[in-house]
Amino acid sequence: xxxxxxxxxKSIEYQYDGLVRMAKIIFGGITKEASxxxxxxxxxxxxxxxxxxxxxxxxxxxxxxxxxxxLAEIGELDDLVASSQLDMPNSNL
Amino acid sequence: MKFLTEFRAPEVVEQYVNELxxxxxxxxxxMEVCGGQTHxxxxxxxxxxxxxxxxxxxxxxxxVCVTPLNLIDKAVYLAEEKGVIxxxxxxxxxxxxxxxxxxxxxxNGADVRILYSPLEAVKIAxxxxxxxxxFFAVGFETTxxxxxxxxxxxKRLGLKNYSILASHVLVPPAMEAVINDEExxxxxxxxxxxxxxxxxxxQYEPIVQKYNIPMVVTGFEPVDLLQGxxxxxxxxxxxxxxxxxxxxxxxxxxxxxxxxxVIDQVFEVTDREWRGIGTIPMSGWxxxxxxxxxxxxxxxxxxIPKAPECADCIAGLVLKGIKKPYECSxxxxxxxxxxxxxxxxxxxxxxxxxxxxxxxxxISA
Ligand code: SF4
Numbered sequence: 001x002x003x004x005x006x007x008x009x010k011s012i013e014y015q016y017d018g019l020v021r022m023a024k025i026i027f028g029g030i031t032k033e034a035s036x037x038x039x040x041x042x043x044x045x046x047x048x049x050x051x052x053x054x055x056x057x058x059x060x061x062x063x064x065x066x067x068x069x070x071l072a073e074i075g076e077l078d079d080l081v082a083s084s085q086l087d088m089p090n091s092n093l
Numbered sequence: 094m095k096f097l098t099e100f101r102a103p104e105v106v107e108q109y110v111n112e113l114x115x116x117x118x119x120x121x122x123x124m125e126v127c128g129g130q131t132h133x134x135x136x137x138x139x140x141x142x143x144x145x146x147x148x149x150x151x152x153x154x155x156x157v158c159v160t161p162l163n164l165i166d167k168a169v170y171l172a173e174e175k176g177v178i179x180x181x182x183x184x185x186x187x188x189x190x191x192x193x194x195x196x197x198x199x200x201n202g203a204d205v206r207i208l209y210s211p212l213e214a215v216k217i218a219x220x221x222x223x224x225x226x227x228f229f230a231v232g233f234e235t236t237x238x239x240x241x242x243x244x245x246x247x248k249r250l251g252l253k254n255y256s257i258l259a260s261h262v263l264v265p266p267a268m269e270a271v272i273n274d275e276e277x278x279x280x281x282x283x284x285x286x287x288x289x290x291x292x293x294x295x296q297y298e299p300i301v302q303k304y305n306i307p308m309v310v311t312g313f314e315p316v317d318l319l320q321g322x323x324x325x326x327x328x329x330x331x332x333x334x335x336x337x338x339x340x341x342x343x344x345x346x347x348x349x350x351x352x353x354x355v356i357d358q359v360f361e362v363t364d365r366e367w368r369g370i371g372t373i374p375m376s377g378w379x380x381x382x383x384x385x386x387x388x389x390x391x392x393x394x395x396x397i398p399k400a401p402e403c404a405d406c407i408a409g410l411v412l413k414g415i416k417k418p419y420e421c422s423x424x425x426x427x428x429x430x431x432x433x434x435x436x437x438x439x440x441x442x443x444x445x446x447x448x449x450x451x452x453x454x455x456i457s458a
Contacts, residue, residue: 003129003313003442004235004287019249035212038238038352049290049343052182053210054239056349057290063342067100067312067320071108 004051006059009044012036025050100314109319110142113326120146121329122278123322124271124414126264127233127285128155128442129313135447137315147326150277150414151447153267154285156231157184157440158412159367160260165190166397168229168258172203175393178221180206180214181229184440189433191400195229211243211257218247218255227389230257235287237261237378238352241359244380244387258389259379262365264288265296266376270367272304276415281307281325283318286340291356293348298336305334312340359384368436369402369409406435411444418445425449 007027015022021036025048034050036042039058048055125131131151134140140149153159169190172179179195186195186207199205204224208214211228218226230240240257247255264285271277284297289310301308307328311321321339328335338344356378365377380388405423410416418424418437428434430446437443 004290016246016250020246035239035242037242038349038355040351049287051235051287052239053212054242056235056238056287056352057343057345060342066341067316067339068105070320071105071112 004049004056006047006049007032009042009046009048012044023048023055025055100316102316106315106319109316109323113147113319113323114144116323116330117144117146117326118330120148121280121326122148122150123281123283123325124150124152124279125283125311125318126152126154126268127288128158128440128444129287130154130283130285130311130318131444132442132447133313133315134318135451139315139318140452143322147322149322150279150417151411151444152271152414153367153370153412154233154264155412155437155440155442155444156233156236156260156262157182157188158408158436158443159262159370160185160188160231160436161366161368162191162402163397163399164258164260165195166192166400167395168195168227169193169198170395170397171227171258171389171393172198172205173201175225176204177225177227177393178204178206178217179227179229180208180217182231183207184442185229185231188436188439211240212246215243215246215250215252215255218252219250222254225254225256228255228257229260231260233262233264233285233288234291235285237356237360238291238349241355244359244384245355247387248384253386256387256389256392257380259360261360261378262367263362263376263378265300266373267367267370268300270370270373270376271413272306274413274415277413279306279414281329282309283311283321283325284308286310286312286317286344289338289340289344289348291349291352294336294338294344294346295348301334301336307334308336310336310338310340310344312343367412369412403434408435408437408445411437418448421445
């Protein structure tokens with residue numbers, strides 16, 4: 001239940017009498033609606049983490065790369081990170 | 094964008110495992126607090142590939158598992174006797190109460206609805222002005238903003254027929270309860286990434302200091318988990334105890350202030366009973382007194398007598414990391430996901446269900 005999934009903001013609109021900022025968010029192939037009230041700075045094209053219908057965080061791309069740089073820093077990750085093999089289909093997200 | 098596809102990369106996983114083998118010299122016991130992480134560790138076979146020195150034990154971070162039996166009985170009562178539209182997350186609906194689960198109530202004709210989000214429950218209340226709608230709001234800090242937001246929406250819309258039955262629990266007091274339990278032997282924690290997304294890192298530094306215990310805030314992908322474990326083992330091997338953040342792409346040190354504002358608007362801290370563990374002081378949230386019209390506990394003042402727990406279920410010991418699911422006499426015998434005796438066999442985040450589906454008894458790490 002604490003599962004939160006990253007998805008990309010496709011479009012933003014106001015609902016509930018124009019009071020609430022909502023977004024259509026694409027997860028892999030599926031589009032779902034989520035509230036953007038917790039991430040007022042989020043804009044179209046951003047990746048956000050969505051949990052039970054509410055976006056709770058913007059996913060930072062630069063920080064994301066750090067997970068992969070970490071091994072490189074300790075001298076273990078040859079050219080793997082840069083290699084195109086890692087461009088796998090995004091089916092699970 | 095490439096980065097979201099990289100996190101399942103098997104080659105990188107292998108590199109992390111090799112690095113772990115290289116640096117580990119002693120046995121270490123590490124607890125991942127969050128059930129989502131338990132699930133990912135077991136499902137992705139990570140427990141099999143870790144060096145044998147590293148023992149992962151699974152913590153109490155399964156909201157459905159720690160929701161008291163009495164509260165489930167109360168939800169069943171509201172659905173059956175008070176005629177409310179009772180909504181909750183799918184997992185919660187399937188957990189057996191002392192007589193039956195909400196799902197069984199639904200089969201008997203009660204109006205029980207499985208929802209993806211509490212915001213949908215507010216819509217249902219709007220569309221059914223002559224019915225009372227109750228959302229069974231379980232969860233840790235991650236889920237609190239959504240549950241709180243549903244109350245804010247209902248108030249904004251002036252709804253008089255919406256309330257929540259809150260069973261909200263907090264991670265830091267549970268960590269301390271586990272550390273202080275004499276039977277538990279935890280040497281380090283993977284802290285739950287999504288909880289820290291909301292709350293930030295501030296609450297954890299004092300625990301690291303006080304108990305001199307390493308802690309790494311970690312994500313949920315196999316690569317995240319292995320990196321989190323590697324960072325933890327490095328600290329342990331060096332004899333350090335620090336708070337580190339593996340999951341910085343999502344977790345900011347300050348958390349999400351907007352989310353906390355909404356939580357503070359709706360909830361206040363209270364003592365909470367954790368199923369199988371007992372009452373932990375100041376370990377949960379309840380709806381603030383000034384919003385009591387949205388608190389199902391106050392709105393429907395029913396007193397359901399406490400029923401005894403199933404005597405064979407050792408869920409409390411499993412949730413504190415003292416026993417593994419396969420050490421329970423009922424695991425896979427009397428207790429399966431189809432015939433669960435305890436909540437950890439129901440929830441997708443429960444350790445018993447994770448082992449039943451993906452590992453069985455073969456994992457003895
Ligand atoms: S296997 Fe079933 S009975 Fe045993 S601890 Fe897990 S939920 Fe309880």
